Amino acid sequence: MNRRQFFRSSVSAAVATSLWSPYTYGSLLQSLTQASSSINAVTGDGADLVLEKSAVQELGDSLRGQLLVSGSDGYDVARRVLNKSIDKYPALVVRPSGVADIRNAVAFARERDLLLAVKCGGHSFSGKSTCDGGMQIDLSTFRNVRVDRKARKAYVAGGSLLGEIDHECMANGLVTTAGTVSHTGVGGLTLGGGFGRVGRRFGLALDNVTGVDIVTADGQLRHASADENPDLFWGVRGGGGNFGIVTSFEFALHEMQREVVGGNVVWPLADAREVLRFYADYCAAAPDDLYLDFIMVAPPNGADPVVIIHACYSGPKDRADALLAPVTGFGKPLVSQVAAIDYVALQRSGDDSDPRSGGEYLKSGFNDGINNNLIDGLVGGFEPHNDRSTIAFFQQSGGAISRVPSASTAFAHRWASHSVFTVVAWNPTVDRDPHVRYLRNWWSEVEPSTQGFYTNEVSDEAHRTIAENYEGNFERLLEVKNRYDPTNLFRLNANIPPTVTTG
Numbered sequence: 474m475n476r477r478q479f480f481r482s483s484v485s486a487a488v489a490t491s492l493w494s495p496y497t498y499g500s501l502l503q504s505l506t507q508a509s510s511s512i513n514a515v516t517g518d519g520a521d522l523v524l525e526k527s528a529v530q531e532l533g534d535s536l537r538g539q540l541l542v543s544g545s546d547g548y549d550v551a552r553r554v555l556n557k558s559i560d561k562y563p564a565l566v567v568r569p570s571g572v573a574d575i576r577n578a579v580a581f582a583r584e585r586d587l588l589l590a591v592k593c594g595g596h597s598f599s600g601k602s603t604c605d606g607g608m609q610i611d612l613s614t615f616r617n618v619r620v621d622r623k624a625r626k627a628y629v630a631g632g633s634l635l636g637e638i639d640h641e642c643m644a645n646g647l648v649t650t651a652g653t654v655s656h657t658g659v660g661g662l663t664l665g666g667g668f669g670r671v672g673r674r675f676g677l678a679l680d681n682v683t684g685v686d687i688v689t690a691d692g693q694l695r696h697a698s699a700d701e702n703p704d705l706f707w708g709v710r711g712g713g714g715n716f717g718i719v720t721s722f723e724f725a726l727h728e729m730q731r732e733v734v735g736g737n738v739v740w741p742l743a744d745a746r747e748v749l750r751f752y753a754d755y756c757a758a759a760p761d762d763l764y765l766d767f768i769m770v771a772p773p774n775g776a777d778p779v780v781i782i783h784a785c786y787s788g789p790k791d792r793a794d795a796l797l798a799p800v801t802g803f804g805k806p807l808v809s810q811v812a813a814i815d816y817v818a819l820q821r822s823g824d825d826s827d828p829r830s831g832g833e834y835l836k837s838g839f840n841d842g843i844n845n846n847l848i849d850g851l852v853g854g855f856e857p858h859n860d861r862s863t864i865a866f867f868q869q870s871g872g873a874i875s876r877v878p879s880a881s882t883a884f885a886h887r888w889a890s891h892s893v894f895t896v897v898a899w900n901p902t903v904d905r906d907p908h909v910r911y912l913r914n915w916w917s918e919v920e921p922s923t924q925g926f927y928t929n930e931v932s933d934e935a936h937r938t939i940a941e942n943y944e945g946n947f948e949r950l951l952e953v954k955n956r957y958d959p960t961n962l963f964r965l966n967a968n969i970p971p972t973v974t975t976g
């Protein structure tokens with residue numbers, strides 16, 4: 474073992490032990506940093522930066538939570554995200570035990586211009602919640618949901634997962650819009666939008682936010698609501714993680730029965746065009762309490778490609794049969810599994826089967842209605858492959874989402890009937906390049922029939938600019954960014970680069 478390896482293993486051992494013994498953390502960190510040399514890191518702009526061991530020690534001493542470095546127990550779990558093709562190594566990982574830790578970590582990063590990533594559920598397709606050489610604040614230790622039944626509010630810690638919200642709210646006969654896979658994080662999903670099975674009834678996840686607590690770039694904890702810091706409140710509802718770390722969300726809740734009617738109807742790929750035309754027409758006439766996804770998927774290894782309509786009807790039970798019969802009775806389905814189901818179970822039903830958990834690459838857009846050009850682009854360019862899942866997805870919008878004026882929050886795409894995306898997901902051991910190339914070509918046939926992109930699904934090279942994407946809301950967003958994050962500390966997101974000059 475050379476000197477460097479010795480120091481690294483001493484660091485690992487010290488930090489790993491400290492995880493099991495929080496009370497001795499300070500002294501273990503002391504031995505860690507005494508044994509260790511300084512740590513190489515990078516700034517937000519990518520310049521080299523050296524983190525002195527005394528500074529790292531001071532940061533560790535300031536935390537009640539954990540400070541992890543390469544080799545520490547938990548470091549690999551923290552740095553990895555759902556997209557298995559992302560393999561990044563932060564210089565430091567902070568797992569906060571509370572808001573004070575988040576403030577200390579933010580101050581440490583800001584004072585050094587250290588690259589900063591914030592992780593909640595880790596579902597960002599392009600891996601925005603991890604980084605090479607920066608600090609990652611991993612909010613997986615920061616999960617809690619409290620429901621105030623009388624006030625119909627949920628108070629949700631900024632690292633919580635959607636399943637926790639559904640579970641706690643439904644236990645009280647209440648609901649708010651969450652996404653369709655329960656291990657998605659509340660932070661990423663809500664700050665950029667938040668489509669889900671009850672979104673057409675109750676609006677996007679962000680439409681239900683009535684306040685947030687947020688640590689901004691200056692390290693201050695602020696409350697943002699209609700009455701307090703209203704500019705920030707406007708910006709966080711659609712501006713993603715651009716303005717700070719949300720430590721707590723306050724959501725409005727709605728009464729809803731536990732039992733809904735939902736499930737999948739599956740047809741062979743050969744029926745794709747007809748099913749998609751039917752889906753387009755049926756969506757256009759659907760009431761707010763009916764939610765319909767369309768999925769075209771070719772699994773790897775030669776399994777038969779299929780098209781699926783996924784339904785969730787959350788309205789009065791006696792209307793379900795009549796509303797869903799046209800879907801279950803369309804053409805000759807291979808499988809038709811639509812039945813009464815517990816809402817929380819339906820919200821978890823895709824957790825293990827969702828193919829978006831290999832290496833993955835995605836392109837997204839919005840559409841208003843599904844015309845023949847869009848159908849041609851999607852179906853015509855769809856090529857199954859043995860080494861990957863190939864997926865096209867329409868997530869239904871409209872209803873209450875479209876009735877919110879587009880300037881009311883930073884989220885601009887109120888006009889859309891659907892969020893549409895194409896994804897390829899491959900076993901991370903195979904070469905990604907051919908699959909990424911294929912997806913870009915496929916998307917080039919779809920893109921002209923779409924507008925903008927979903928900021929929650931921003932790819933590394935956004936195909937449309939952020940300014941264009943926010944439509945009429947961009948200038949106001951820029952003002953909020955200039956005010957609360959003038960040095961662009963929070964840049965690993967669909968980034969709005971500030972334009973103010975800082976001293």
Ligand SMILES: Cc1cc2nc3c(=O)[nH]c(=O)nc-3n(C[C@H](O)[C@H](O)[C@H](O)COP(=O)(O)OP(=O)(O)OC[C@H]3O[C@@H](n4cnc5c(N)ncnc54)[C@H](O)[C@@H]3O)c2cc1C
Nearest residue numbers: 593594595596597602631652653658660661662668714719
């Ligand atoms: C399997 C799967 C299913 C999905 N289903 C849906 C769906 O039904 N509806 C939908 O609208 N979208 C859906 N999405 C997209 C989803 O909205 C985004 O991937 C979203 O970014 C995930 O949030 P996260 O917290 O899990 O991700 P992360 O990777 O942890 O974070 C994503 C971004 O949000 C920032 N961020 C996270 N938490 C905070 C916080 N507390 N404060 C400030 N910034 C924060 C991060 O810094 C990063 O920039 C899905 C994605 C996947 C992979």
